[in-house]
Amino acid sequence: MLSLKVPLKNAESVKKQLMKKELLDYGFKPKKEGAYLYFPIKNSVKIKSAELVEETFEKKEKQSYIANLPREIKEKLPSSFDIIGDIIIIDITKDIEKYEKEIAASLLETHKSVKTILKKSGIHEGEFRTQKLIYLAGEEKKETIYKENDIQLKLDVEKVYFSPRLSSERKRIYQKVRKGENILVMFSGCGPYVFTISKNTEAKHILGIEKNPVAHEYALGNIVLNKAKNVELVNADVREYLPKLKERYDRVIMPLPKEAELFLMDAFKVVKKGTVVHLYGFEHEDEFYKAEEKLASEAKKAGIKYRLLEFIKCGNYSPGKFRVCLDFKIL
Numbered sequence: 001m002l003s004l005k006v007p008l009k010n011a012e013s014v015k016k017q018l019m020k021k022e023l024l025d026y027g028f029k030p031k032k033e034g035a036y037l038y039f040p041i042k043n044s045v046k047i048k049s050a051e052l053v054e055e056t057f058e059k060k061e062k063q064s065y066i067a068n069l070p071r072e073i074k075e076k077l078p079s080s081f082d083i084i085g086d087i088i089i090i091d092i093t094k095d096i097e098k099y100e101k102e103i104a105a106s107l108l109e110t111h112k113s114v115k116t117i118l119k120k121s122g123i124h125e126g127e128f129r130t131q132k133l134i135y136l137a138g139e140e141k142k143e144t145i146y147k148e149n150d151i152q153l154k155l156d157v158e159k160v161y162f163s164p165r166l167s168s169e170r171k172r173i174y175q176k177v178r179k180g181e182n183i184l185v186m187f188s189g190c191g192p193y194v195f196t197i198s199k200n201t202e203a204k205h206i207l208g209i210e211k212n213p214v215a216h217e218y219a220l221g222n223i224v225l226n227k228a229k230n231v232e233l234v235n236a237d238v239r240e241y242l243p244k245l246k247e248r249y250d251r252v253i254m255p256l257p258k259e260a261e262l263f264l265m266d267a268f269k270v271v272k273k274g275t276v277v278h279l280y281g282f283e284h285e286d287e288f289y290k291a292e293e294k295l296a297s298e299a300k301k302a303g304i305k306y307r308l309l310e311f312i313k314c315g316n317y318s319p320g321k322f323r324v325c326l327d328f329k330i331l
C-alpha cells in the first residue's frame with residue numbers, strides 16, 4: 001500500500017501534517033526500518049523530507065480502539081468506520097449494541113481530533129441517498145467540515161449524501177481534467193467533485209446540479225469556504241434542467257451509482273464529439289460486463305457512438321459487489 005518513508009528525526013512533524021490532512025491510515029501499524037519510519041497513508045501527498053513508496057503493513061488489531069471489552073465482542077467490532085471531519089460514523093450490529101456506549105467512549109478517547117460519534121441506522125435510501133444516524137457520544141451534532149484534496153466541505157452528515165471513501169477516485173478524475181475544460185457534474189451533492197476539480201485544475205467552468213435542497217445549500221456555502229471562482233450550482237432535477245442547457249460539455253460526471261444509466265439519455269443531450277463521460281454504477285464482480293451492456297444499449301437508442309476509455313473498480317459496496325466507473329469518449 002501507499003506509504004511515506006520519513007527519516008526518524010522528521011517523523012513527529014510529518015505525522016502531525018498527515019493527521020492534519022487526514023491522510024494517515026489508522027487501520028495499519030507504522031513501521032521502523034533502520035533510520036526511517038514508514039507511515040501507511042490513504043492518498044499520495046507531497047511532504048518535505050518524506051518519500052512516497054509502496055510498502056506492506058501489519059493490520060492493527062481491532063482492539064486498538066477499544067478498551068475493556070470481552071474478547072467475543074471485540075471480534076465482532078467493525079474493522080473500519082468513516083471519519084468525516086470531526087465525526088465518526090460507525091456500524092453497530094445488533095449483537096454488540098449492548099456495548100455501544102463503551103465502544104463510542106473508546107473511539108472518542110483514541111481519536112483526539114474527533115468530537116462526535118454517530119451510528120448508522122439503516123442504509124442510504126430515497127432519492128437523496130441519505131442515511132439516518134443516531135447520536136452515541138461526544139458533542140451532539142451532525143454538521144462538520146471535512147477536508148480532502150486541498151478542499152473543505154461543510155455538510156450535515158445525515159441530511160446530505162457524502163462518502164470520504166471516494167477521495168482517491170475524485171483525485172483520479174481531477175487528474176484527467178485539462179486546462180480550459182467546461183465540466184458538468186450531475187448529482188453534485190455538497191460539491192466534492194465540483195470543488196476538488198475547481199481547486200486542483202485549470203478548468204474554465206464547472207456546473208453542479210443537485211436536487212436535494214439541503215445538499216445544494218451546503219454546496220453554495222462551500223463556494224465561499226473554498227473561494228471557488230469558476231463554479232456554478234443549481235438546485236434542480238437533472239432531468240428537467242439538462243434540456244434547458246445550450247452548452248455542450250467537455251466532461252460529464254455522473255456519480256449516481258444506483259441506476260445512473262437511467263440518466264444517460266439526459267446526459268447525451270449535453271455532449272459533443274470528444275466529450276468524456278464518467279459513468280458510475282454498482283456491479284457484481286461476476287457481472288462487470290453489465291456496466292458496458294447498459295451503456296451500449298442506451299447509446300444505441302440515442303444514436304450515440306463512443307469509445308470506452310477505462311473501467312475502474314472504485315470501492316466495495318457489498319460482498320462481491322463494487323462501485324465501478326466507466327470512462328468513455330463520445331465519437
Ligand SMILES: C[S@@+](CC[C@H](N)C(=O)[O-])C[C@H]1O[C@@H](n2cnc3c(N)ncnc32)[C@H](O)[C@@H]1O
Binds near residue numbers: 162187192193212
Ligand atoms: C450518491 S449521491 C452523490 C453526491 C455527490 N456527488 C458525492 O459524491 O458526494 C447522489 C446525489 O444525487 C442527487 N440526486 C438524485 N436524483 C437526482 C436528480 N434527478 N437530479 C439531481 N440530483 C439528484 C441526490 O440528492 C444525491 O445528493
